[in-house]
Amino acid sequence: MNGSTPVVRPVPEVYVLWHPACAVGEMMASRIYTWLRPGAGLGPDVFFRSAARPDAASGRLPLPLPGETRPQGSGSEQRKSRRRDLVDLQIVIPLIDSNMVADPAWQYWLRSLASQSSGANRVFLPVALEPSAFNVPAQIASQNFLRPAGLPLQSELKPDEIEPVLRSLCKQLTEALCSMLLGSPQDGSEALGDSRKSSAASRSTDTKITLFLSHAKIDGSNPARRIRDYIYTNTQLAAFYDENDIPFGSGFSQIIQSVLTGTRTAALIVVRSAAYASRPWCRREISVFRRPLKDPNVPNLLRLNPILIVDTLQGGQETFGVPEFGNAALVGWSDAHAGIEEQIVTLVLRDALLRAFHSSLGRHLLKGAQSSRVVINWVPDPTTLLLLEPLREAHGRPIEICYPGRGLSALELDILEEYFPHVTFTSYERALAS
Numbered sequence: 001m002n003g004s005t006p007v008v009r010p011v012p013e014v015y016v017l018w019h020p021a022c023a024v025g026e027m028m029a030s031r032i033y034t035w036l037r038p039g040a041g042l043g044p045d046v047f048f049r050s051a052a053r054p055d056a057a058s059g060r061l062p063l064p065l066p067g068e069t070r071p072q073g074s075g076s077e078q079r080k081s082r083r084r085d086l087v088d089l090q091i092v093i094p095l096i097d098s099n100m101v102a103d104p105a106w107q108y109w110l111r112s113l114a115s116q117s118s119g120a121n122r123v124f125l126p127v128a129l130e131p132s133a134f135n136v137p138a139q140i141a142s143q144n145f146l147r148p149a150g151l152p153l154q155s156e157l158k159p160d161e162i163e164p165v166l167r168s169l170c171k172q173l174t175e176a177l178c179s180m181l182l183g184s185p186q187d188g189s190e191a192l193g194d195s196r197k198s199s200a201a202s203r204s205t206d207t208k209i210t211l212f213l214s215h216a217k218i219d220g221s222n223p224a225r226r227i228r229d230y231i232y233t234n235t236q237l238a239a240f241y242d243e244n245d246i247p248f249g250s251g252f253s254q255i256i257q258s259v260l261t262g263t264r265t266a267a268l269i270v271v272r273s274a275a276y277a278s279r280p281w282c283r284r285e286i287s288v289f290r291r292p293l294k295d296p297n298v299p300n301l302l303r304l305n306p307i308l309i310v311d312t313l314q315g316g317q318e319t320f321g322v323p324e325f326g327n328a329a330l331v332g333w334s335d336a337h338a339g340i341e342e343q344i345v346t347l348v349l350r351d352a353l354l355r356a357f358h359s360s361l362g363r364h365l366l367k368g369a370q371s372s373r374v375v376i377n378w379v380p381d382p383t384t385l386l387l388l389e390p391l392r393e394a395h396g397r398p399i400e401i402c403y404p405g406r407g408l409s410a411l412e413l414d415i416l417e418e419y420f421p422h423v424t425f426t427s428y429e430r431a432l433a434s
Contacts, residue, residue: 001266003398005391007067008357009091009181009356009359009360009363010088010121010181010360011044011048011086011087011088011089011360011361011364012044012083012088012089012090012091012181012357012360013044013045013046013087013089013091014032014035014044014045014046014047014091014093015046015048015049015090015092015093015097016028016029016032016045016046016047016048016049016093016095016101017049017092017093017094017104018049018050018094018095018097019050019097019099019100019103019106020050020051020127020230021099022050022095022097022099022100023153024046024095024129024153024157024162025097025164026050027157027166028095028127028166028169029048029050029393030093031166031169031170031235032046032093032170032173033046033048034171035170035173035174035234036350036351038350039127039406040379040405040406040407041404041405041406041427041429042354042358042404043354043357044089044357045083045084045087045427050072054083054170054339060159060412062138069074069161073303073376077255082432082433083361083432084167086345086361086364088121088203089121089122089123089124090115090121090123090289091122091125091177091282091428092113092122092123092124092125092343093125093126093127093173094110094124094126094127094128094136094140095127095129096127096128096130096131096133096136096145097129097133098130098132099132099201100136100280100322101131101132101135101136104148107136107319110136110140111137114137114139114140115139120363121156121177123180124139124140124143125143125146125173125176125177126140126144126145126146127142127145127147127148127169128147128151129151129152129391130145130151130152131152133142133145146169146172146173146176147162147172148165148166148169148172149165149168149169150164150165151165151313153165157277160400161412166231167225168348170346170350171235171282171345173344174346174349174350174353175236175237175349176339176362177237177353178209178352178356179209179236179351180181181353181360182209182264182266182352182353182356183358190225192297196251198421200400202328206309207238207239208238208264209236209237209266209271209349209351210237210238210239210240210259210264210265210266210354211231211238211239211252211264211265211266211267211345211348211350211394212239212240212259212260212267212268212269212285212289213227213228213239213240213241213269213271214268214269214271214282214289215271215273215276215282216271216273216275216278216282216285217394218273218275218277218279219269219273219274219275219312219346220272220273220275220276220312221311222335223240223271223310223312223333224241224271226341227239227271227310227344227345228241228271229341230341230342230345231345233409234341234342235345237345237349240259240265248343248410257288257345260285260288260289261288261293265416266305266356267306267307267308267348267349267352268285268286268289268305268306268307268308268323268349269304269307269308269310269335269345269348269354270282270286270307270309270310270328272310272311272312272313272319272330273308273312273313273317274317274318275311275317275319276317276319276322277319277320277321278323283324286307286322286324286325287324288309288338289305290304290324290326290383290384290387291387292376292384292387292388292389293390295359295363296422298363298366299366300366300371300373300374300375301310301359301362302364302374302375302376302377302388303355303373303376303377303378304355304376304377304378305324305352305355306328306329306351306352306355307325307327307328307329307346307376308329308330308344308347308349309328309330309331309347310344311330311331311332311333314332316321318434324380324383325383326381326384327379327381327383328384329348329351330346331343331344346405355377355378356377358364358377358378358404358428361404362375362376362377362402362404363426365402365428365431365432370400372397372399372400373400373402374388374390374391374399374402375400375402376388376401376402376404377404378403378404378427379403379404379405379408380401380403380408380416382415382416382419384418385401385420387421388401390418391423394422396422397422398422398424399422399423400421400423400424400425400426400429401423401424401425401426402426402427402431403425403426403427403428403430404427405427405428405429406427406429406430407427407429407430408425408427413425
């Protein structure tokens with residue numbers, strides 16, 4: 001980040017809208033929900049809406065219209081309302097088909113939402129399900145639509161036809177949300193959700209989100225090159241691949257350090273081959289990336305960007321363990337798997353999106369809290385906790401670690417509390433409830 005002005009990270013909530021006559025609407029909405037809410041209370045709130053009246057769709061929370069108020073419930077509803085009090089960005093995802101375009105009630109409602117008359121900080125990520133989708137109010141039609149591959153679908157839906165469409169939808173949506181929520185290093189306008197400033201025309205190539213590829217050249221270059229080529233051919237992202245991105249004659253160590261800790265590097269993809277664990281520079285890369293970073297403007301808020309392990313070991317191959325991997329996710333590599341690059345990139349990018357959201361939400365959990373509370377944006381494990389500077393400096397004093405989600409399992413908590421007896425572990429949801 002350049003300059004002294006901090007990038008303001010939003011706390012978003014997501015609304016998925018579809019016309020009740022849309023055959024794939026609910027299926028797509030459900031996939032978006034499970035993708036952005038992978039379990040254990042992780043991720044932003046996602047709400048559904050398939051009717052154009054504030055009182056419609058019993059049991060489903062409608063999008064608030066200008067002047068609309070919501071009744072406050074109890075229990076989980078109250079906890080959710082506390083979370084909603086912190087929301088400062090509405091992300092609206094209309095799944096637009098001919099039914100939505102032809103319905104006057106939906107046209108009126110979309111126009112009302114796009115007018116911003118309520119003062120809400122609201123942005124649209126419209127999805128074109130059919131060619132007619134662009135015949136919506138001009139404020140929405142001017143946006144760059146998401147266009148999942150494989151559309152339009154035939155009248156009779158078959159699982160093998162709809163599944164690639166759903167994967168493509170999640171891929172494009174994840175890229176769009178990451179670009180929005182990870183913010184701009186210049187002024188943070190994207191993070192604030194200003195659709196006029198966050199258009200593609202206002203973003204130059206040097207502000208693209210970067211995925212760092214870590215691999216051993218002796219036996220990991222082929223998967224790394226395929227992932228790199230996929231990123232540049234099929235996404236709006238950038239890849240750091242040392243053979244291409246370290247200028248001749250430059251300081252190798254300084255550039256690696258700068259990129260790994262830079263604001264645009266969102267995740268690390270490790271190609272774990274048989275030789276990876278024995279390569280000093282590979283171990284150095286993952287060691288640097290796994291070091292939690294302090295928020296320069298908020299004491300005791302730490303972030304850790306995600307790592308995805310791409311395991312290329314073949315049957316019978318042996319290698320050493322890598323302790324720095326911690327609880328990082330792992331995907332098995334297969335040269336024969338046609339969509340493996342898309343799966344890898346989309347999965348690690350989704351994790352980067354969730355980490356950005358948890359950092360934004362976690363910032364609020366420090367307001368009015370005891371100085372002993374430390375908020376992190378990842379699910380804790382012993383390896384990463386050992387690197388926490390506040391924990392190392394505690395010298396046995398009580399400290400509270402606040403982590404994303406609803407809570408760890410009893411087994412996980414038992415293990416952590418055995419290693420760190422002076423630490424109390426509190427989930428975000430419990431912290432919000434208190």
